[in-house]
Amino acid sequence: QSILTQPPSASGTPGQTVTISCSGTGSNIVSNFVSWYRQLPGTAPEVLIYRNNQRPSGVPDRFSSSESGTSASLAISGLRSEDEADYFCATWDDSRGAPVFGGGTKLTVL
């Protein structure tokens, strides 16, 4: 029962664009920056997006994000087989005074 709600799974074929949603409340996504992480099996999460739409150096512009009200979305364009991983959203929650995460979305590239 994560604070932020993500679909448990998503899929797409190579070259497609896939969107992963992250739903929160007025105490988190509305008022704070959202980050997105990718986690490959057996490795630590790595940040793809921070401060809503900033990408660290080395993260391709195939990864983009957007926010609307209490929700955020991660879009992956030009889908590749190596994009198969778990994806998490995260932000700060004002009522909890703590960072909160989504439950994660397992992306399968068909």
Place this chain on the structure above:
Amino acid sequence: QVQLQQSSPGLVKPSQTLSLTCTISGDSVSSSDAVWNWIRRSPSRGLEWLGRTYYRSRWYRDYAKSMRSRIIVDPDTSKNQFSLQLTSVTPEDTGVYYCARSATFISGWFDSWGQGVLVTVSS
């Protein structure tokens, strides 16, 4: 480049104390620009933030409400490390534990992560 290296305790018995350390290279645990966190991932709870420590003229420690009665996160400036102690563990505390740095105080942005260590709570 910041690197975080975690110790690996492995198996912990129920009711005992889980202890982990995270050694920092490329930054200082006393940095006024960093916050040092513990996060875990488990099948039942997903990613869960546990607690943090940071230095802003003095040391601060913040904990997840659900952990507050049995968690301590401490800095060790002599070794440039920070640690996690979780007392009275149960099988529900089984998971992969990560240390992570955040560069901002109020944020879900963790820019450097340790490799993660699997902790199993079992008799």
